[in-house]
Amino acid sequence: MADTAARSERFETGMTTRRSVLGDAHVDRAEKAKTPFDEPFQTLITESAWGSVWSRPDISKRDRSLITLALLAALGQWDEVAMHVRATKNTGATPAEVREAMMHVAIYAGVPAANHALKLIKETYRDMGVEP
Structure with missing residues (x-):
């Protein structure tokens, strides 16, 4: 132990x-x-x-936040994606940077994963009062 x-x-x-x-x-x-x-x-x-x-x-919390969001989206971990989108208010990752991370997801992990993640990300930002 x-x-x-x-x-x-x-x-x-x-x-x-x-x-x-x-x-x-x-x-x-x-x-x-x-x-x-x-x-x-x-x-x-x-x-x-x-x-x-x-x-x-x-690396910064902002960078870790973007990496985490990309990995979670690629793995289809939707509840965790929403939680980490909410965390961007503390990590400093901007909506534009999150969008760009999802562009990488689309190319390296698949368009359906990125598409669904973007839908969820927009909903989460809307709930947060953030205009993506």
Whole structure:
């Protein structure tokens, strides 16, 4: 098992990054919904995705946001696409940059994936009061 002190530090780093990207309201809802059953999974993603990958210094949160959106669209992870579109208000990725990421999805992962993602992205921006 990982060193508890190191795990705790990585978890805390991850939680700080997670909150900075997704916002306190989203994270608070997720934490409130957490149960003993899914707590190990929530710890895993907080430590690994947020504490290890999203917290790395070599590229910006904006760039990570665009990469994440492209990957999620390519994989058809629509709920996650919407969540990460909402996160762009914190990461600084602009609607024009998100659109360009979807152009890459169209070429490298398929037009149907990009088409559906763009539809969902427009709806999410509309819900956010953002004119794409």
